[in-house]
Each structure stands twice: as structure tokens, then as C-alpha cells.
Amino acid sequence: MKNHFGKLYLIPTDLGDEPVWDVLPISIKKVIDFTDDYIVENEKSARRFIKKTHPEKSQPSLQLKILNKFTEASEKLSFLNACKEGKPMGLLSEAGCPAIADPGSDIVKLAHENNIQVVPMVGPSSIIMALMGSGMNGQSFAFNGYLPIDKNDRKTELKRLEKLSNDHNQTQLFIETPYRNNKLLEDLIVTLHPQTRLCVACDLTLPSEYIKTYSINDWKHIKVDLHKRPAIFIIHKD
Known part of the structure; x- marks a missing residue:
């Protein structure tokens, strides 16, 4: 039976401070438009990236889970709760593509184990x-x-x-x-x-x-x- 979980979007970021749409497809802006829940490495840089790609986005509406080398395995289990509630979630890397030389692969593994659809998006690696x-x-x-x-x-x-x-x-x-x-x-x-x-x-x-x-x-x-x-x-x- 089909579940009603939200999708996990793997959202690439830029590799520097050049105009963001020179290296990223506009489809990323569309996903950020309807996504408020994110798993990120650093809250400050994640908020800056979201503001750069979608200035109209309400920053107070964002719900960010922090994923880094200090994150306990038991804590990661709850990171996908928004997906389980039917909401879309975004996984952001600090630079480039999530889960490539990046701790995000742990979250993608959990998504598969919980039958949550994973959507990798185009961006620079x-x-x-x-x-x-x-x-x-x-x-x-x-x-x-x-x-x-x-x-x-x-x-x-x-x-x-x-x-x-x-x-x-x-x-x-x-x-x-x-x-x-x-x-x-x-x-x-x-x-x-x-x-x-x-x-x-x-x-x-x-x-x-x-x-x-x-x-x-x-x-x-x-x-x-x-x-x-x-x-x-x-x-x-x-």
C-alpha cells in the first residue's frame, strides 16, 4: 500500500560566492519554495543559502536539523519525522552535492530504510x-x-x-x-x-x-x- 510520506530532496549548493543561478538550475528554487524543513550541516550558512536562492522565503518558518560529525546516531532517527508527517524535506550540504563526500549519506540511508522517496537534484559536484x-x-x-x-x-x-x-x-x-x-x-x-x-x-x-x-x-x-x-x-x- 502506498504511504503518504513527504519526499526527501537532496539539494545541491554552490561552491563559492558567484551568482547562484550561474551554477544551479531554477528547479532548486521551486523546491525551496514549498519546503520548510531541512537537514543541514551549519544553520547560519544554510539560512544564507536559502535567502540567496529564495529571498521571499520566510526565515522564521524554517525548521533546521543540524547534521555533523557530532550528531549522535540516535538523534538522526528523528530527523525525518517531517517526511513521516507528509511534509517535504530538504537535505543541504555545505558545498556541492549532498551525500557526496558529505555526512548526508546517513540520512539518505535512513530514508530508504523508512520507505521515504529520495529525490536527488542537479548541481555542481x-x-x-x-x-x-x-x-x-x-x-x-x-x-x-x-x-x-x-x-x-x-x-x-x-x-x-x-x-x-x-x-x-x-x-x-x-x-x-x-x-x-x-x-x-x-x-x-x-x-x-x-x-x-x-x-x-x-x-x-x-x-x-x-x-x-x-x-x-x-x-x-x-x-x-x-x-x-x-x-x-x-x-x-x-
Whole structure:
């Protein structure tokens, strides 16, 4: 028998401060128009995003549940109550697409377990955009999140990912805390094989967008400052 639950909309956000409708479809405004209940990472930035996309929206009407690394599993169980009451809900990421390198996947899992319809919406994903722009294998790839901080552990992991890429023709993607980007780039240059290809993609969708793919050997002669710039790193060894 069909239930009468509300839908869970996975609402992408922009990746910077450029005009929002340059990177997001107008369908997002339509969903925000009829949705008052949201699950978000940060209340302040979520309210700012909603105001930017829908200035007429009543801020006092918004009901926001906060989802981050401190949220207890038992607390998450109640986050979808509005859907169970027949209301639509929105899941917002801090940047880009919800549930992609984002804690929102826990909520999507709960939605499926409770027979709540999940509606993913179109928007920018820095991971996918970086892969698109890299010129590397988009048929087989893996996103590995953050690499180890310890220098020896990081070197071991980079060598492992490089071997995976070579053995399986699989592109490997990872990220770093923005203030450590330059150090990661240095580690990549001294650790990987000279002919391994490396793509650095940062500030995606912004005027300062930078996407370049070179061999490690070529990167040794390139100067670029990645400090505090959101970036994706991609490697492939043929």
C-alpha cells in the first residue's frame, strides 16, 4: 500500500560566492519554495543559502536539523519525522552535492530504510567536475577522501593508490585540508613516478578556477599557490 510520506530532496549548493543561478538550475528554487524543513550541516550558512536562492522565503518558518560529525546516531532517527508527517524535506550540504563526500549519506540511508522517496537534484559536484576536466579515465575511478597526515603513512598510501591506478587502469581522486594543499602537492611530486599524471583542480565554478593535468616530472617546473583554495587532486599511472 502506498504511504503518504513527504519526499526527501537532496539539494545541491554552490561552491563559492558567484551568482547562484550561474551554477544551479531554477528547479532548486521551486523546491525551496514549498519546503520548510531541512537537514543541514551549519544553520547560519544554510539560512544564507536559502535567502540567496529564495529571498521571499520566510526565515522564521524554517525548521533546521543540524547534521555533523557530532550528531549522535540516535538523534538522526528523528530527523525525518517531517517526511513521516507528509511534509517535504530538504537535505543541504555545505558545498556541492549532498551525500557526496558529505555526512548526508546517513540520512539518505535512513530514508530508504523508512520507505521515504529520495529525490536527488542537479548541481555542481567538485569531484565529478574535476574528473571531467582531468582527461583521465572516467570509466573506472575511486574517491579516497583525505590521505593520512603522517608523512610515512602518506607516502605509503600514495604509492598504493598509484599502483592501483596502474594495475587496474583506475583513476584515483583525493582531497586535503585547504591550508595543507601546497604541502600535499610537494609530497606528490617527490613520491610519485615521474610519468604519473597529476591533475590539480581548484576553485571550481569560480573566476579563479584552475584545472591542469601534467606529468609529475612536468609539475616539478610549475609554480602554483593552492593555499586555502578548495582543491581536488587526481592521479593516474598508465
